[in-house]
Amino acid sequence: MTAIHQGAAGPGHQSSPPSRAGAFIKFADLDNLQVVVIHTGEQASRDAGIRATLQRAHNEAVATDNPIDPEVEPEQALYVGPTQLDDGARLYKMADRDATKRVIVHQFGNLAPEKAKRLIVALRKQAPKAELYRGNPGHNAEPWQLVDVVAFEQTLAADTTPGEAPWPDNVAPLHLVKSSPEEGPELPAGFEVRGSRLCALMTVGRGEDARQEWVPIASPVHVLAETADEQGRGYGRLLEWRDSAGRVRQWAMPVRSLVPRNGEEVFAALLDAGLPFIELSHKRRLAAYLMSCQPKRRITCVERTGWHGHAYVLPGGSIGPDAEGVILQTAGYTASDFTERGTLAGWQQGVAGLAVGNSRLCFALSLAFAAPLLSLVGMEGGGFHLKGESTDGKTTVMKVAASVYGHPDRYAQTWRATGNAIEGIASRRNDALLCLDELGELDGREAGQTAYMLANGQGKGRSKQDGELRERKAWRLLFLSTGELSLEDHAASAGKSTQAGMEVRTIQIPSDTGHHGAFEWLHGMDGGRSFADALKINSEAHHGVAFRTYAQALTQTMDEQRERLRAEIKQLAAELTPKGAGNQVGRAINRFALVAAAGELATRLGVTGWPEGEAIRAVRVCLKAWLAERGHLGNQEDAATLMQVRGFVFAHQFTRFADWFDSSHRPANMVGFRKVESDGVSFFVLPQGWLEITKGRDPKRAAILCLEAGYLLTGKDKKRLQRQVRLPGMGKGMRVYVLGERVLGDEGDGLEDE
Structure with missing residues (x-):
């Protein structure tokens, strides 16, 4: 991206720029200042044709040391679409960045705070001495307060004073919550961020030597929002800090975690997630700070990943139209397993x-x-x-x-x-x-x-x-x-x-x-x-x-x-x-x-x-x-029942069944009779024997399954599962279960070949 309009230097502008506090610029005065105006937002990309035309004209003019007349629509200087400010994107070099004294950003449509921050970082790299303003045509442009927030964040990363904050090449990671960064985080009374430390106002000394001093208690931890579930329970705080490598970390912390063992688990989680410093002797002060912060932002929290309305909640953020209103809250800081790499x-x-x-x-x-x-x-x-x-x-x-x-x-x-x-x-x-x-x-x-x-x-x-x-x-x-x-x-x-x-x-x-x-x-x-x-x-x-x-x-x-x-x-x-x-x-x-x-x-x-x-x-x-x-299409319990019946009969056909024709073969623990004829073998199972064969199963259900599988033979009355039979050595007839030869050698409920 290239700035394509820059006003000529007017007379009397060799002095230092005005102070940021209370400084305003009127759009009508742009012809007297060296200014680059940037239009950015959702609707900016539709003017790409104008951007390309003016970019080409401006570059040619600068090359011949003849800048474009600033009175020709000076506000149409540069159009930047939101996608051009995605993570990793870079601005093209300005045509004459050293001469740029002012940069005004006209936000034309929605622009997410994280993208605005990337724009500020990129502009700072190209024109480090320029004043950054924000305004709309027809109104005064005022100093852009988000610049101070970005400078503060860069200060934390470098662990230096605000005046020495560098502007490194890597842009700050995306923020999960779009709070009000231009206003800065609100701190409760008695707490301030001083340099690279969160400080508490404490009484130092005793007696006549007692005095109020700002005492460092931790690296800066900002409370961006208050969290609670849809039932109004599970309250928490959305915390943000920078680790020692300068990476932004966030954690939706349940406030109940501050209670057990005086919040030891919270402090351990913060240190484990890279918070550079906690003054261990002042942990109670840090707990009091986290408890007393009352952010204006309210976010719905959930305790597990997945769908919440039209948002899919992940440990590192959410996806979908409802993503901004919901966040994952966990008892401890947890790195996301849902990582992303490549294309x-x-x-x-x-x-x-x-x-x-x-x-x-x-x-x-x-x-x-x-x-x-x-x-x-x-x-x-x-x-x-x-x-x-x-x-x-x-x-x-x-x-x-x-x-x-x-x-x-x-x-x-x-x-x-x-x-x-x-x-x-x-x-x-x-x-x-x-x-x-x-x-x-x-x-x-x-x-x-x-x-x-x-x-x-x-x-x-x-x-x-x-x-x-x-x-x-x-x-x-x-x-x-x-x-x-x-x-x-x-x-x-x-x-x-x-x-x-x-x-x-x-x-x-x-x-x-x-x-x-x-x-x-x-x-x-x-x-x-x-x-x-x-x-x-x-x-x-x-x-x-x-x-x-x-x-x-x-x-x-x-x-x-x-x-x-x-x-x-x-x-x-x-x-x-x-x-x-x-x-x-x-x-x-x-x-x-x-x-x-x-x-x-x-x-x-x-x-x-x-x-x-x-x-x-x-x-x-x-x-x-x-x-x-x-091996079969039936229910597993039914298949197991049939297998149990078949297995018992096959394994014990000679030891537990008496021979129908040999009266000398009568096992003491017999369950029935085995009858061998020219057309095959049959098994006549006594009621007590059937209970043993189907032990652990429903005996009636087992009989029905055997009937459906073709193992069980019925009499003239097809509805009866037992047959009236006169058994050898038993004077009167008895009702028994009769199993055919198929019980020995057929799967009964096998799969059809395809």
């Missing part, structure tokens, strides 16, 4: 592009995009577990999914944690994907319970010291797990069993594709290891930007996307559900359909760069792999 185009080419033709990769990325949709479409949480041999690429698949949200190594977690720690991690992944590597690192005794907790979205109930129940941590998320064992096998190795509905909540997909481990297509690379290394390098270079692009697009069209997604999920679930599927399979397929719909939505929104239908194809492949490993 969307780089991620599409180096990460998402390599997922094309690779079902597990494409599925995992679609799963990452599905997690934020749970609350939109009203679905419950759950997870998928990639099971396979070590070094087959399943961890790479998981980290590729993590790259949607942040750095793959920092965003992804491991199962090696206690249940309490995993609760904390889950609450930081609300409405997002939770990645957990190596299930084997979790204690097998906790495996089933922990996975069930994650899927149900609620932590353990705990009591306070007075016996009252604490508020449970809650979340709604999808998780992606990896391991060499299945969840059921890992729990069984510790002598525990998983609950019957666990397989619906944690769906197990074999990671091996039958080609190159977890990959089918290597995109021209010479091996699976090279392919995995390329994914790792690319995801570290480009991550986090995909989620922000996705979330930003969702916040703009949430209402219309909600209804469309529900219809798509219903249609996809109907297409994916095989004939004869039980209720549990149907519920699991609903989640597969959600993943497919999410992947296609991300493609429509321009995030993935995939061809249409790629996500659906990947979901079909993974669904087929799950069903093949599961």
Whole structure:
């Protein structure tokens, strides 16, 4: 960007500039001053044509030492759009910056404070001796007070006095809250910022030597806003400070944290987050300062990430139209796992592009995009577990999914944690994907319970010291797990069993594709290891930007996307559900359909760069792999019941069943009779024996399942599960369960070949 209008120096202007305090400039007087006027804001970019024309004319005039006549619309000097003040952008050099005495900024439309600060920093670099003003045509321009605020912030970074504040090349990071920076932070009585220290007015000395002095208590900590949740609870303060490296840090601190142990956790959190100095002997003064600050700004706080209205709340800020009004509040300062690096185009080419033709990769990325949709479409949480041999690429698949949200190594977690720690991690992944590597690192005794907790979205109930129940941590998320064992096998190795509905909540997909481990297509690379290394390098270079692009697009069209997604999920679930599927399979397929719909939505929104239908194809492949490993379409409890009946009969057909024709073969613990005839073998199970065979199950339900599977033979009355039979050695007839030969050698509820 180049300043394209500069007035000629008028006579009598060799003296020093006027004092900032109370100094005003009239636009009508611009012809007598060397002034650059900048128009900036939302509407400025539409005048780009005028800007280019005047820029060219001005540069030519300066080159011939013949500046443009200042009377020709001097206020149309430079137009700067908000995007030209994004983080990292730079102004072009002014044509004659050394001669510039004044710079007036005309804010034409909205301009965020952080962008205004960047403009000030850039102008200070180019014209360090110029006075900076702000005003509108037809009115007096007055000194821009935001300049002093920026100078103060730069002073804190350099740890010098205000008069010696440098103007470094790096622009201050974005502020989460758009407070009133021009007015400066309001400090309560008895506290002042002096140089690089926050000071308190304290009485020093005793008796006749007692006097009031300003005593340093900490590096400057500013209270930008007061926070509270929508129910008027959870009050806090939004704090801001600079760490020793000059980076802006912010933390929404619950005021209740100042109570336990005299606020020790608060001070520890501040120091851990880089606050350069706290005078430990005056911690109570610092606590009093934080408590007594009463900022005018009010912000809604939430205790977990995810959706809040039309804003998606993150640890480092929020995304969407409602982003300014909500912030994440945590008990301690927490660095954001949702980091951003690289470009969307780089991620599409180096990460998402390599997922094309690779079902597990494409599925995992679609799963990452599905997690934020749970609350939109009203679905419950759950997870998928990639099971396979070590070094087959399943961890790479998981980290590729993590790259949607942040750095793959920092965003992804491991199962090696206690249940309490995993609760904390889950609450930081609300409405997002939770990645957990190596299930084997979790204690097998906790495996089933922990996975069930994650899927149900609620932590353990705990009591306070007075016996009252604490508020449970809650979340709604999808998780992606990896391991060499299945969840059921890992729990069984510790002598525990998983609950019957666990397989619906944690769906197990074999990671091996039958080609190159977890990959089918290597995109021209010479091996699976090279392919995995390329994914790792690319995801570290480009991550986090995909989620922000996705979330930003969702916040703009949430209402219309909600209804469309529900219809798509219903249609996809109907297409994916095989004939004869039980209720549990149907519920699991609903989640597969959600993943497919999410992947296609991300493609429509321009995030993935995939061809249409790629996500659906990947979901079909993974669904087929799950069903093949599961081995049946019925409910897991029903399949286990049939397996129990078949297993007992097969294992004990000669030891627990008496021979129908051999009266000498009568086991003491017999459960029935075994009858061998020319057309096959039959088992006549006594009522007491049936109770033993179906121990732990509903005996009537077990009989019905055996009938449906073709194991149980009925008499003339098809409605009766038992038959009236005269047994050998028993005078009168008895009602028994009759099992046919099929119970020995048929799966009963197997999958149909496709």
